[in-house]
Each structure stands twice: as structure tokens, then as C-alpha cells.
Amino acid sequence: MAEHTLTFDDLQKDTEVEGIVPGRVVKIVVVQPAPTPAPATATVIYTDPDGKLGSELLTAARLADLHIVRKANAAPAFDGDPTAFRLASEALRIRNAAAYDPMSAVYSSSIAPLPHQIRAVYEDMLPKVPLRFLLADDPGAGKTIMAGLYIREMLLRSAAERVIIVCPGGLAEQWQDEMQSKFSLDFDIFSPAMVAASPSGNPFREARLLIVRMDQVARNDEFSAMLRDPDVRWDIAVVDEAHRMSAHYRNAYDEMDRTRRFALGQTLSQTSENLLLMTATPHSGNEADFQLFLTLLDKDRFAGQPRGQHNHQHIDTKDVMRRMVKEEMLDFDGHHLFPERRAETVRYPLSPDEASLYRAVTDYVRSGMNKAQSIMSTDKRRGNSIGFALTVLQRRLASSPEAIYRSLVRRRDRLQMLLEAIDRNPHDIARLLAAPSGNGSAPGSTSAPNFDDFSDLNDYDDAWDEASEDSQGVFENGADAIVDSATAARTREELKAEVATLNILVSQARTLRDSGNDTKWRQLSDILQEHILDTGTSDMPHKMIVFTEHRDTLNYLERNIANLLGRPEAVCTIHGGLSRDQRKTVQERFINNPECRILVATDAAGEGLNLQRADLMVNYDLPWNPNRIEQRFGRIHRIGQKRMCFLWNMVAAHTREGDVYTRLLSKIGTMDKAYNGRLFNVLGDSKAFEGRSLSDLMVQAIQRGDSPEAQQWLDTVIDAGVTDGLQKLKQEESVDRESFLHLTGADVDAERRRMEQHRERKLQPGYIEAFFVEAILDLGGSISRRETGRWEILRMPQEVLRAAEQLNRHRPLANRYERVTFDPAHVDDARNQTKALLVTPGTPILNAVIAVVLRKYAGELAKGTIFVDDTDSQNERPAIVTAASQDISASALGPRHKGDSEVIARQFDYLQVEDNGDMQTLAVPPYADFRAPTDAERRQIDAIRACEWFTIDHSQELCDYVYATCTAKRVTQLQAAHDAERAHVWERVKQRLDSESNYWWGEYLRIQESERTQPGKKQPMSSAAAYKRAEEMDARLKERKAALAGPDHLHVSPVRLHGLALVIPASLLAHDGEGNDAADEGDEQLPAHMAKETEEVDHRGMELTMEAERRLGREPHKMPHNNKGYDIESYDAHGTKIIIEVKSKIDLPGRDYFFATPSEIMMAKTQGDHHRLALALISPDGPEHDKIRYVAHAFDRIVPDETIVDAKIYFSKHWNNGSDPF
Template identity: 45%
Template sequence: MTEATTDATLTLATLRAGQRLRGLVPGQTVTLIAIDPIDAGLFEVFYRDDSGRSGARAITDADAARFEVAGDLDSAPAYDADPDEFRLAAEALRIKYAALYDPMVAVNSSDVDPLPHQIRAVYEELLPRIPLRFLLADDPGAGKTIMAGLYLKELILRSDCERAIIVAPGGLVEQWREELSQKFDLRFEIFSRQMVDDAEGRNVFADHPLLIARMDQLSRSEDLTEQLGEVTWDVAVVDEAHRMSAHYSSWAGEVDETKRFKLGRLLSETAHNFLLMTATPHAGKEEDFQLFMSLLDRDRFEGQYRQGVHRTDTHGLMRRMVKEDLLTFEGKPLFPERKAYTVEYELSPAERDLYEQVTDYVRTEMGRAERIAQAGDKKRGNNVGFALTVLQRRLASSPEAILRSLERRQQRLDTKLRDMQRIITDDARFSTSTSSHIDEWSTGKTPLDFGSDALPALSVDDFEDFDEETTDEERAQFENQVDQVVDLATAAQTIPELRAEIAILEDLVRTARRVRLQDHDKKWVELRTILDEQLLAKDGSGTPRKIIIFTEHRDTLDYLQQKIAAQLGRADSVITIHGGTRREDRKVARERFTHNPDTVVLLATDAAGEGLNLQRAHLMVNYDLPWNPNRIEQRFGRIHRIGQREVCHLWNMVARDTREGDVFTRLLAKIDQMSIAYNGNLFNVLGDADAFQERSLRDLLIEAIRYGDQPQTKAKLDRIIDASVSHGLDEMLGERALHPEMFSALNLNEVRARMEKARERRLQPGYIAAFFIPAFERLGGRIRKREKGRYEITRVPARVIDTARRLNRWAPVAEQYERITFELSRMHPDGLADASLIAPGHPLLHAVIEATIDDLGPTLKQGTVLVDRRTKQTDAPMLMFSVEQRIENTAADADTVSHHFDYPLLEQDGTVTVSAAPPYLDYDRPDSTETEAVAEIAGGDWARQNHEKLVRAWAYREGLQPRMDEIKTRLDIESARTRAQVKDRLLAEINHWDREHNRLEALERGGTVGRLRAETALVRARQLDERLNHRLEQLDEATNLVAVPAVIRGAALVIPSALLVADVEPEAQTFARQTAEVERRAVEAVLAAERALGREPVEMPRNNPGYDIQSTDQSGFVHYIEVKGRIEGSDTFTITTNEITFAQTQGDRHRLALVEVSTSGAASDQLRYVSNAFTHLEPSATTRSYNEVWRDYWERGGPPR
């Protein structure tokens, strides 16, 4: 199709279908489809733009005069564009739509190495569901953040996501930002109060398209949730989504909606794609779980779950993979074996005496606190109970922790006593009250508050439930509150009682100080033994082992830091992270522990452990055991996660013959017993919050402290622990039986095949580099090569910066870049500056692409002539096309369900073949001696014909229609299942409320009126009926698919070089024939070698660009082989830019096979393979081939492998 302009003034009379017009749609050239007169001088025109989308306009003669004819649909391209400019424009277009060509472009342009279950989640579960409503519920440590990042990046690169919000607990938002930035180059902002202030009355969410927000910051603010409801999102992701759970509050189906649940409902309604993520989706109650699932599909889970009436099927809405089922691509278990040991130690006589004295004090005061709460002062009773519980836990932690706690408590209460006495004295001096009233205070006849009302309200629940929602500031504040309550909360209600308690504390302090000074800490002795036995050993590589030690108390942490540093002889051998450690310092500590071989011990508290992933260590000690059993699994998960290659070991330290020690010993023994029963193949024996549902472990421990010396109490506690652990396991296994559809099995072969198929279309790094460097320099940029595979950009042209700003003001481009690279492995080299990865999605690459298309885009429609100089060339000219294909549904938002680019080659007999890689990369520009021959062929009848209709028909017949049939088959199956479940659920609810209406109406006629009126039940039934009809219409629209007409993005005439030679000499014909024979011998030699290696080789067709043989090994991994055969004694061989670039994208999966073909026969042929053959070359999109020295490569080669 010719792109030509005319100076003639257009009128309505001169417009006709098929014309290409400029001016009808601003900034576009469109094709007229039809013209319809609707009045005198007024026409309605129908058009199609270059994306294939149709539109209509009403125009007059005055409008037509402003239009310009840019060509005709029936005319062929002129084929006179500059070939190099055409190639650069074609590559710009291909990389702009990278996601349409490279099916896993997010994987290949991100700093991640995804695992089979992650690939399956993103490319089989999430991306095909349009729109998405899904719960990703894989086990902790499975890498759900990686999956979400890949999903988001794929949608962004496919132009399906411009606005996204991630809602996470407050303690995780910074981690989300870091991971998305560092691993995916996605620049999300953390939502802040400053943003609200800067909005100055505007909707703050409208101003920020990529946001990460704290869950409770949004849910607790009516103003923010109101603004949130006024905007829409392309994607909303909720991390730790189980926090958005809710409960039914009555038999009438009324929901007790938490603020978090309401936030989830709001996001579900305003987000086109909605992804929930949690490792604990099911807390044991099916009705609560189904209410939670209603956030994804309100119709499928409408109403309160009734067993026998409602289904439990979650198919299509969630996936859950447990650690035990996760595999590597090699088929090995992803998570290594793990072992847990119970380290029991005997208290020394002095420690035993201190333990009994403190426990007796705690038991006595707990009884008094309970009486205070029963008398009505619940806050004070809870605070005292909390303080005493913490004291008991610090007693079990270390001599240092209990000594410091007792000292602070005694000192603070003593200060409080003196303050009260001074107040009484001052009151006696200035008050008009009688002296008898003051005597009542002093003697205890009148109760006193002792400042309890001024203390923060805490209970024993707070210590365990303090979670990832908190920020650094909130953690520090909480720890201060704990210290206040532990130091000052007292059950004493009179001055004599307070004096008595202080006297007891003074005795306890003396005993604790004596124990501390004796330094006979049996617990530390056991830890020291573990350190000596484990840290002195080295791992297989000679690297020192590393260990993480968890404690619950800051005093113990400081105590252990001094002890361990002295034991190891180096202060820098130990590093600490606690609740008061700032996030920046936490990051520094993590990096030091990971990378500094001298730092071998990390001491941490639970507050610091949230969000901390430390696979560098495989040894862990629970110096203090948590009173929430699930935290044991959470702690172990810090090291037992993806990336861990060593067997993980955990030591749990327990004091023998102590009340809480006996409880823990029984618990750990039961867990070990269950684990042995399942051969170690069930990691989380307790399940996800399934155990201890009837009575918490915390309550059992408190009961043990108070009554554990009674034999009947101890026996009862043993029975409860055994039953609770068994119940947790039964609940977990029962959940798997009730919801088998949510526990996915991993078909490793399918995932591997998908990955291998995608490898062939990778763009990174070779194709990106080959395009970017010449395109950037053409625009006036300055780029210099520095270290291997790394570059410095000293000048980014103003035009590129302006283009980037126009495309996305939130992703600016810098004026200079110290280092860039196209290879993931060269981003963070040791001792060198980090480099920016130039890959799809990077704003600099995006801007260079757009500027190139702005300049050179017209050359694609104009067409060009390319010369095929390969030895495997065709006998006649061909036409090469770039074809865009799109399939949409008929939903209101017209979702794109499939979008593809193909590069068909049309031969003169009408045969169409498709190339996996763009063929133009292997073709050359005509040289000056070929001008006449090229002109003659380009002017021939076949080349001058317009073949676009034929190509579009082929695209529909061979591409769109089969793809549409495949997608529709899948959608129909999913829709039928969803339709059946929606109908079952809503009809059951409609019938339920119809029956309720009839029952209540009968009661009301008899004069009985309850809380629920008959009219209310009838309204509910009618509303549900309307919802059912509307949902069924939506399901129909989602499965009705339409093919958007294929769009021809570019065309080129490809001429074999043999046709451009005027007179072919006989010698040349003989040479060509001999060359073909040599290449045939070479290919046969490689095929035989591959079969000998146990692989299955397949020879590629003659027009396959990039490589000659695809060979699959027994594990399903594909190797790509480029074959070069030469007669022995040859000096050089030719390699095309595309062959080099393809090799660079495949890394160690590519082989250059060199075959020296012997004149003595095939038996004497010699074969060598070269791996990573072309890493030293820097191909360019404007250079077609290179002549390389045969001997240089031959010497680098070796036997086939």
C-alpha cells in the first residue's frame, strides 16, 4: 500500500472507501471503510485505525477540505524506504510490543530466576484470567511477592495496567517497594500523609498511579476510603489478605464487617483485576472462609454457608501449593530437609531457687489481678496480668533479663510509693480534711489507684498478636508501653500492700543478682556448646556457617551479644536486630550478615524478624520459645525458604522440670512424633492456626504457671496438648480433603515445556542491545563501552528526556547514567557501581523506542527491499509482513483476551510460512551493483499487487480463528462451572429468603413481629434474583469473542541474492552446489552427535532465523545449535547479526557447532562445539554479518556436550 500525499482539495464527493486519510483522527492515518450520506452536505464516515479499531465521524465539505489522502488500500507499498531505517523501526515496534512477541518478557527483563510453581502461577493461573479474581495461597516462603511482581510487570508491558495499588501490612510496605524496584524495575510509591496534604483537595489516589498502601492506614480512615471508592484500578493486590476476614453475627445472615473487610470489598468493586495473597486462607471455619472468598466472587459465596445446601468448591478462584510439593526445574524438592531438636537443660540450684521464688510471686499476684478484674476494674487486672506474664517469660529467658526487669520494677514502684507518701504529706499540710482520712490512706483502709489509669491498656494477647501491620515507630512505641506496664502495673491497692510487694521485689532482686554474679547460666552453657560444635565447622565450600538466634527480650539480646562476642573472640562476629532497629539499619545488618564472612551470628527478636528472609543461614536457635506456636514455624521459615540449599537445623531450648518447660517439652515431643509419622514430609505439623483453637497455648502456659505443681493439672494439660496438635493436623488434612481443588499438583513437564518454548523468543539481552545502541546514537545520545557488557551514558538528548516525560511523568529519564547493561548478571558486580538494566519497561528504552517510531515508523508502511544472501535462500522473491492480531470479548470494557505479532512470508504461489523470529534480521540491503535488478523485480506484476487482503485472510484463518476456538473452549468450560455455582448459590439463597418471607408473613398475620420483617426477606429475595440475571449476562459477554481485523504493520520485498547476479558463471554454480553439500554433511554430523549424547535433535526449516538445530535433552531442556561447515583448511566463516544476537539471548543453552568437512569422506569429518561463542561481539541492528577467523573459534571448541 503506497503512502503518498496529494495537494488536491478534498470534498465529500472525492472521498471513497479504501482511502488512507490524515486529519480525520488527530495524529493518526486511518482507512475509510464506508461513507454514508445522511443529509445535504453531511456524511457519516466509518474508518479503521492502524490498531484495527473502528470508529465513525459526521463530516461536512469544510471538514473534508482539511483532510489529506495518504494512500490507497488497494495499492501496494512502494518498497523504497531505506533498509536500515526500516529494520530499526521494525525492531522498535517489536520491542515496544515485547509482550506480544516474547511470551515471558517479564521473566527475561527482571532480576529474578523464577521457579516452576511461580511460572505456573503467573502464566497459567493469573494472566489467562481476564478479568482476574484470584487468591494465591501458597505456603510461606514460596515467593508470592515474586509472582505478583511478574504478573504486574507482564500486564504493564502488555499495556493492560497503568494504575495499580498494593495493600499490605504496614511492616511490609517498604519491603514491597524494594522488591518491585530492585527485581522488576517497577517504581511504586508508598502512600503517605504528605501525599494527602499535597493533593490540596484533589483525590489523592487519582494523582498517583502506582501505589503501595498500609492496610490499616486506609481501612481506619473514612476520608481515605471515600476517596478510594471514587477511583478505579487496573490491578489491586492485597498481601496478608486473611486480615480482611469477617464473621457472621447472627442466623439471619448479618455480617460483622471489619474495617479491613470493608476495604477488601471496596477494592474488589473498584479494581478490574483483584489478587489476594495469604499463606493462611482457611482458619478452620468454613462459613468464615466462604465469607472471605466472597471478596472475589460475591455471587458464588452469597449468604451464610449451610452444610448440605452450599458447595465448598473454589475452583478457578484460588491456588494453594504447600512446601512439600514444590520442585526445582530438575525435579528436586525445592525446600531442603529440616530437623528440629529439643535441648533440655537442668537449672543450677541457685537458678532453681530464683525460679521458684519468682514463680511464687507471679502466681500470688496473678490471683490478686484476677480478683481485681472480677471486681470490675478489667483494665487494671489485664495490665497486671500482662506485666506478670512478661516477668515469667523473662525469668525463663536469661538471668540478665529477669534481674533487669526486677530491678526496674522495684525501683519504679519504690519511686511511686515515695510519690504517694509525699502527696499524702502535702495533702495533710494543706487540706482541710480530717487527720483520720489521711490515716485511712496510710493504713490501707482506703484503696489507692497508684497511677494505673495513666498506663496504656495491654493484655497478654497483645504480646503475641503484635504483627507486620506495625511500622518502626509503632514497634518502638509498643516496646516502651510494655516496659511501662511491666515496671508499674501492680495489684497493690493500698500503701501497706505496695510496701509489702516492694519488700518481696527487693528479696527477688538480691537473689537474681546473686545468680547473675555467679555466672552459672546453664542455658548459656548449652547454647555455647551448640555454637562451638556448629560454627567451628565450615560448609562444603569452606565458608563459615552462620546461625540465627531468636530471643523475645532486649535484655537477653544484649546479654547474649556480649557473651557470644567474647566466646568467638570478635565483636564483629555478632550482629543484632530488634524492634527498635530502624528499617535502614535493619537492611544494613541483613547485608552484613549475608555477605560478611566474619559476621556469623544474628541475634533477633520476633518484632525484628517480620519480613526478614535469611537463607544465608541454615542453623537457628530458639533461645526463647514463643507462646504462640505458629511463631515457631514463622521463625523457622526465615531460613527454610526458597534459595536454601542446606539441611536446616533448629534447636529449641527448654528448662527441664519447670512449669512452662514441661508444657513446651510435651508440645515439641508431640510435634516430633507427628513429623516422624509422616516421614518428615509434612513440614508444618500444627497447620495454619488450626491447632489450639479451643484453648490457646498461652492460656495453657499461664495455667501451668499457676497450677502446674498439681498432678491432676499437669495430666490435664498433657491431654490438651496432645489433642490440640492432633486436631491441628487433622484440620489441615481435613481442609485438603474438603477443598482438593485448591491444592494444586505441579506438572513439571508442562511448565518446563512452556519455559523452553518461550526461550526461543527471548529478546534480552542480545536483541535489546543491538537495537538500543544504534537507535540511541542516531537520536544524538552518547554512549561509551566500559567494563565487559557495561556502558556509560554521558548524554541523554533533550528530545529523549522530553519524550519520556510525555509518556510517563512518574518515570523520568536521567541526563546521564554512570552504568547501564543489558545483562542481568552484570547489574551488581563486586567492587563496581551498580548498573541500570536496559530492558522492556525501562523508561529510557521506552523513550528511545517512541522517538524512533516517531521518526522512522512511516518506513514500515512504505516498505523496503531486502536481500537474502544466506546459503539456504529461496529460489524466488517473497513478501515479508508484520501482522498484529487481537481477540476481544464483548464485555462492557471489551477486554483483550489475546494479542499477537506474527511475521508471515508470502511466496509467489500463495504459500505462507511463519517465522519464529523476525526474518528481516537475517537479510541485507541491496548494494550499488544490484540497483537495476532490484528495480526490475520490484516493478514486476507480482510485487506491485496489494497482497494485504490475502495476508489478513491468512491471519484470520490460521491465527485468529484457531486461537479464538482454543480460548473459547477454555472460557466456556470455566464459565459453565462458574454459571452452575452462581445459579446453585443464588437460587438457594433466593429460595431461602422466599421461605423466610412466607414464614414471617404468617407470623405477622398472627400478630407476632420479630426483628426481621417479612418485607425485608422479600426484598432480599428480589435483589438476589436481579443479581443472578445480571451475573449470567456478564458471563455470556465474557465468553462471546470477536476477532479484531488483523493489522499489517509493515511489509518488505525479499529478493534472493542469486536473482540479482546478471550472469551466473558455471564455476559459481558448482561452488554453490559444493557449499550446499558441505553444509549438509555438517548438519548430519551434528545430528548424529546429538543423538549420541542422548538428546532428540530437530533440524529447523531453511528459513528459520537464528539457529539450525533444536535439541532436547532427557530432562526437557532445549539446546540451540548453529552449524557452520567448511572444507578443511578454510580460513573464515560468516555469521549473521541475527545468529549472534540469538546466541547471546540463549547463554549456555547455545552451541556453535564447527564441522571440518574432510575431502576423504564423512568418516574423517571433525566436529567441535563452542559454548558462549559470541559474548565478545557487539552486534548492531544496522550490520548484517561478520566474517570470523575459523581457527580462533576452532581452538576454543571442544567435544560435543
């Protein structure tokens, strides 16, 4: 029969049409014909399968390209291909992974999250839309993991596409590695070369996942302007070490000293939808500065500074900030994550020769520093260089005889060369003396900075943190050049005298070095012999990290330790001259090679490396920044460390530096141990010691000398700094307790229950693997199984390659992949060194495959299909099964939003309605266990479908059921939380802006009166400026009131159904018996009262398993008969869930196999260690003789195969591999 030619009249509301949007079936909303006498055209408005509105102008000729899949209000034809329908349905489920599985990011990442991390992401961060949050957990808490988990979850939920991470330069590569290796997120690191390569000239416009070095952009006007471009918007901005974005109020009129980093933070605050700030040191003790920092989160809520009697009042931050200290962190067993730590000060006396050299060099340094002070008044840059050079020289003096000798030789030689240059060019003496070499770098580069800009070691340490790992060697060389050549000499005679002094010092240092008289090394040698050489035959011998500040000392220690141990292979080193790859190689050797016992390192190993295989640490050189001590200790005292950690801090007695640190460490040792680590961080502040940093204090101690008065002054300043620092910590914790998270055992159990609740919906790896393999083959590609859990893609389908390019032209796919895997545990494999590509939801390769499958088979979903269910758990009645999705939206709350609507929850569920009207939701889609009907069965099914129920469209019933049973309760809960959050934010914003408004109106009146009565007096601010501030506060209050104060009802999108499948129980179909349960050999031996596979066999197998679980102390629960995937779920005392598939067999010769459905296989693969296969051997002699064994990972080696419905598995093989229940 000829096909009907479509007209515009056929496109009625709710008609489903194929051909308007390529590869998609859309639903007609309305057709608007063009007015006559225009050509035969009409505007068609439609919704796509995602519920988004679209429109297109169609001509009459275009109607020939359209195909009506389903007429309005008509039942589906159910004539879609079952295999294609099942594949498209699974593609849809994976694309909606985050809606189907609310913790999809956890299960598709290579991480084992901890309770405090789960709580941070899923309770403190994700529910906040938009997120404006300060994550301030202690160092080592895994803030990078929390940020990555949040980013991945937001990407999976389609709540974000563009993400920027801003971090110190030295951490950029680490962030890139962590995001890729743990979350399969491919971030680019911004570089100046991207500007030239950008089509628009602004790479920030095109970038999707970008890491930016903080100072590279903050200190570059061109890059900063690009980031402020109105077309640059970010869905998520993450700032690591966010405390660097500091600012300070200059006076009572809110004028501020704003750093470039703070300006960068303001830009991110204005251009990002969600802003996550991360730091372990959010509060330096200055409440006004802290609140100014918080304006990056909400400039209205934290506007202005504390004033008058409320100057020290701490504001409410519980909903915008979270803090957790190490001592409060627990694992899922309720044990503390961090073991005990102990620190000891090793105070050693200098020998007479060492003391003599120390005094001589210190006198030289002190004299040079005094000259530098006078030079500062006329040439600040040169004075800075000299002061920096002499300070570093003094640090090397305390490091080792080798370091000071080498440094003095280099300095002597360089100044001798300078003297010779002056003799050749006597008229150019001023320029030569003022121009030490080794400075400078191109704007925006990551190489060595200009050392002339450094006023002290704080600047040096700060710049070191910003240096990329591969440029730290250049950085060190640049510092050496300044140390070797910066001189305070102003004439040839002064320079000649300095060279003569250096000759004497070199000779004295050489004598000491050659004598081998090194007291400090002997102290380290004693530690090594006690803890490394004399450790018995422990299976886990101690490993140690020795930190030094200087490369010369590092080389010296490497030789000495190798000689002491008698094994050069026992020592390895990390320093700034090694590339990132070289450092990784050394790290792997130190961690994994039992022969390698000692790592000697500079601060190149102080950040970014996880070295918890070591449990001993020595600070051979103590840094002049206290928080670096904690940073170093954090390399070993971190999550994953199982042993008590020991730290030895080496301090030379009767030296100025030694006196400072002896007093400091002694004072800290008398304080509450719970604060020790955090106290180091506070004392690292640039104003911790009566307005000066520790390095400034060191320099002043050297300049003041060692008189009793100088020592008394030093002790007083240090004691006050430590006491004040501790007071700040305690005050912060007491006034802001709600921001501090204190985990209890009950909290841990709650987080475990949260994970267990969603584990059943986990897709990785089983379901992802089965879908991907089938899809690649279906689309014409080639993929083969290799090692366990690993595959090789021999040919990628061309459609997939094209789709990937369309989705992201910056991340094209390869035509072949040597190894891919779906399980993080199989990324690496001992049998094949190739690292496998991890395929998870959200990765480009899986996104492209899903896009092609849905485009190719969208029509099959719209048509619907028919399945036959002949599993043991089949229903008694025909049913329609479908997937349903729905979005819940709310107005955004942030300061940069004005009523914008954002999705706060997305649901994706499976529904079933039987022909008697009974409806239910399904935890797992059952399609995998169903098969296509045979031709004979189709004829029977057609007869069944003649009933009126099958001719009616049940879509609206299903949609109503979704809202009534799933959505309504969720909306009520979300509405209450949304209203409470809006009310809380509005209360805080109103309180702050009202206060600021009152203050500025008061100031306006006061200044105006002063201007009137004292017209000649200079005012700190004009009344006009105060008036403008007051009006600004009123305007901001009015704007936020409009956004927050009124009612705001959540918006619920219409329910969308995705493909209807008619499922017919096989029991309703007549069969001729062929191939169905033919008698097996040995069946005649069965007792008459026990027919094979009877209910009694199944019942006894279930009861046997239930009793085994009770004996293990778990609480088992039988699942409903029609549950797909497993039979029993069992909970231990902590709430951890084990799922069990039970297979029973009569203990007689005969059939030695059982069948496992695809759902059972994929569920087992997905659940991993949480799955058991229970094999019940049922005795003909009675239940008391029944036996049971458990098998873990029973189905891991079964390869997905779309050609089978059930897998035939040998009982005896698994029985022999099993064990007693566990």
C-alpha cells in the same frame, strides 16, 4: 510537478493518512461532510495503528497539513527508509513483547522461576479474565514471585495499568524491593504525606503502582473513604496475608462480625478488575468463616453460610483457589525443592537459684494479673496495660538472667519515680497510677501503636507484623515503657509495697546474673561447640541463627558467643532498632562473609529476610504464637537451601511455659511429619486450644499454678488442640483435593516444554540491547559500552525525556545514567560497584524510547520499504514480509461485570508471502539480516516490480491467512474454554443463590407465621427483613443469569498489518563481482573436488554436529534452510532445548574467519546458556578426520552496530576457546 492539493474526496475509505494524529498514520473509515451552508468542514472517523477508533473535525484549511501515505487498495510505495523501517519494526515488536513472546515477563525479569510458579501464573491465573483467585501455597513457595510475575505479564500485555498491593506493614518495604529488583516495577509505598501532595486530595486516584500497609488504611476512616471513592479503580489488587481479612457469622441470620480488614477486602473486591488473595493459611477449620472469606472473590457464588445438614460441606473451589504444600514442590530436574528438616526439643533443668527466682517472679506476676482482672471491670484499658506488661515480664523471666534482671531494674526504677511523683502530687494519685507512658501514635502513622488497646500478646504480635521495619525500634521502646511502668497498685501504700517487692527481686536476679550460673546458656554452648566449633575443614561450614524475644538477651548472647568462639567478627545481630538498610548490611555480611558464623536475632529477622545460607537454627526463646516457629524456620528452610536443616527448641523444665511447650512439641512430634509445619500455622489461630490462643493458654497456666490438677487440665487442652488441628488439616485436604496441586515428573516436563516452546521468541537481552543502543544514537543521544553487558548513557535524547514525562509524570527519566544493562546477570558487576538500571520491556526508559521511535518513523512503516537479502538462507523468490496483530475479546465473568468486554488473547506474528502466492509465518523477524539496496540494485528492482503482482495490494490476502492459520484454531480453543468456565461459574452461582433464596423465603414464611400466632414474642429477625433478603437473592440471581447464562461468542478484531517490506533475494540481482567472494590466500591449495564453502563442507559440518548431539543423548533436528538465527535445535530427555549455530571451515591454511549475521548474534545473546556455536573443522582427507568443538556465549562481547550487516569473526580464536561438545 506540483503536489496535488487534497480535498475531502481524496479521503476515501481505507486511505492511509499522515497528519491527523501527530506522529501516527491512520486509516480512514468514513468522512462525514458537514451540512451546507456550514463552513467547509467534515468529521473524519479513522482507526489508529492499534485498531482503536478515533474522530476529528477537519476544516478545509487543515487538509494542507495532511499527507496520503497510501491510497485505498493500492500497493505500498515501498519508498520508506530501510534503516528507519527496521528500527520502527523492532520498536513495534518490543512494544508487543507479551503478544510476540507469551512468556515475556519471565525472560525480562531477574528470576529463575520454578515449575509450580510457572504453572500458577500461566495456567491458573493469566487465562482467567477477570482473575478472582486465592493463591494458598505453603510458606516459602515464592508467592511474591508469582504475584510479581502475574503483574508484570499483565502490564506487558497492556491488560493493566493501575496496581495496588495490600500487605502487613512490616512487609511493605520487602514488597517494594522485590518488585523493583526482580521485576523492574517501581511501586510507591502509601504514606499520609501523599494526601497533602495529591492534586485531587486523594492519592489513590493518581497512583499507578502502589503498596499499602493493611492496617494503616483499614483502621483509618479517612483513608478508607478515599479508597472507596467511585473514581478509584484498580486493574489489579493483590492482598498478601489475606487471611487477616477475616469475618465471622454471628448467628444463623447472616449477621456478621466484620473486621476493618475484611471491610478493606470488600472495598478492593468492588474496585478491582482482577483480585489476587495470597495466604498460606486460608482455612482456620471453620468452614462458614472460610466461605465468608471467599465472598471477597465472588459474593454470589459464596453467599450465605452452610446450613442444616450441609453445615460442614466443603464447597468447590478448584477454579478460584490453589494450594500446594512444600513436600510436593519440585525443581526442573524433578528433585524436591525443600531438603529434609529436623527439630529437637532441648529440655533443660533450672538450677536451684534459677528455680527460686522463677518462683518468686511468677508469684509476683500471678498476683499482679489477679489484681488486673479486678481492675478490668472498672478500667478495661488500664487492666489491659497491666496484663500485657506482666505477661511480657514473665516471658523475659524465661529468656535469660540478663533479660529478667534488666527488666526488673527498669521496672523498679520507674515505679520508684512514680512513687516520688505521687509524694509530690498526692492529690493526683489516681491519674498518675493510671497513666503509664510510652503510648500513642498519630492516626495513619506506622510508629508504635497504643498498647492500652492490647488485651493480650496476640494483639501485640499482630501489631508487630503491621509495624514498618524502620519503626520496629520505636515499637519495642513503646512496649518497654509499658512493661516498666504499668502497675496494678491502687494506693500509695500498695505501690510502695510493690517497689519493696521489686527491690527483693532485683537483688535476687543480680545475684543469679553475677554468679554466671545460666543453665540455658550452657545448653546453647554445647550445641555451638558440637556444630560450629567442631565441624572439621568443610568447604561450606555450618551457619546458625539464634532467635531470642528480647534485646537484653540478644546483647547477652552476642557477648557470650563471641567469647566462646574467640572471634567477635563471627557474630552479628539483627533487631528492631536497626534501620532497613542496616539490616540489609548485616544480612549481606552473614550470607557472604565466611568468617561470620552466628546471627543472633529477634523477630525483626523472622520476616522478610532470606537466610538460607544458614542451615542451623536455635529458638533460644520460644514465641507464644506457634506459627512464629514456622515463620522463623522458614528463613532457612526455603527454596535455595541445599542442606538438611536442624532446629533446636530450648525449653526450661518444671516451668509453666516450659510445661506448655514440652507437651505441645511432644504431641506434635507424634503426628504425621508431613503436617508438622502446617500444624504450627493452624495452632497459631486465636481459638486453637478450646477457644483460646497459645498465649492465653500460657497466661492461664501461670495463673493456675503447678498443681497436679492444673497440669492435667493443661495436658488435656494441649492434646485436644493438636489433635483437632491435625484433623482440620486432613479434613480440608480430603474434601478439597482438587485445590491441592500435586506435581509429578510429567507435570514438570510439561512446564519445561511450555518454556522451551516460547524461548525462541525471547527478546531479552540480545534484541533489546541492539534496538536500544541503535535507537539512542539515532535519536541524538550518546551511549557507550563499559563492562561486559553494561553501558553508560552519556546523554539522553531530549525527545525521549519529554516522551517519558508525557507517559508518566511521576517517573521522569534522568539525563544521564551511569550504568544500564539488558541482562539481569549484569545488574551488579565486581569491577564497578554501581548497580545498573535493568532495561526490559515495560520499563519507563524503554517505553519512552519506543514511543519516540514509532512517532518519528510511523510514516516509514506505512510507506513500506525494500530490502536485499544476500544471506546464505535467502529465498529463491521475492517476497513481502510484514507483522500482523489481532485481539480476541470476551465478556467478563466476575460478579461486578455486566457483559463488559475484555481482551483475553492478543497475537503478534510475522508473515511472508512470495510472488507465487506461497505464504508462511515466521518465528523470527528477518529484517536484521537484510540491507538496503544500492542505487544500481534499485534500478534492477524497479524492473522486477513492473510485474503485475507487485502492483497489487496483498494486505487482504495476508489478513485472511492470519485468521485461517493462526486465529481460527485459537478462537475455537478459547471459545470452548470460555464456555466451560461460564457454565461452571453459572452452575455454582445458581446453586448457591437458589439455596439462599429458598432459605430466606422459608424464613420469611416461618417468621411471618410466628408474628401472627405469637404477636408479643420477640423475634431474632422481622419477617420484613427476611422478605428483603429473599428478594435480594432473587435479584442477584437474575443479574448474574443475564451475565452468565446466555450465549457469549468471542469477539475477534480485524487483523492489523504493521508495515510491509519487499524483500529481494540478491541472487536475482546482477553484480559486477566487485567485493564479492574475492579469492583468499591459500585457496589454491584446496582439492579440486572441494571448492571453498561448497555444499559438501556445510553438509559435513551439519552431520558432524548432529552426530555429536546424538552422542550427548540429545535429539537434534535440522532447521529449514531459510531459518534465521540458528541451524539445529536439540532436545534432551527432559525436553530442554539447545539451539546450535554451525560454522564450518576446511582444515587448510587460508581464510581464518567466518561471518555471523545480526540474527545469529542476537539469537545467541538472547538464548544464553541454551546456545552453542558449533565449529566444524572439515578435513580434506575425508569425514573420518573431521573435528568439532563447541563454544558457549560465543557472541556475548560483540557490540551492536547498525552500520554492519554481518560480523567478521576469527575461527581459530573461537576454536582455541572451545571444548568438546557439551
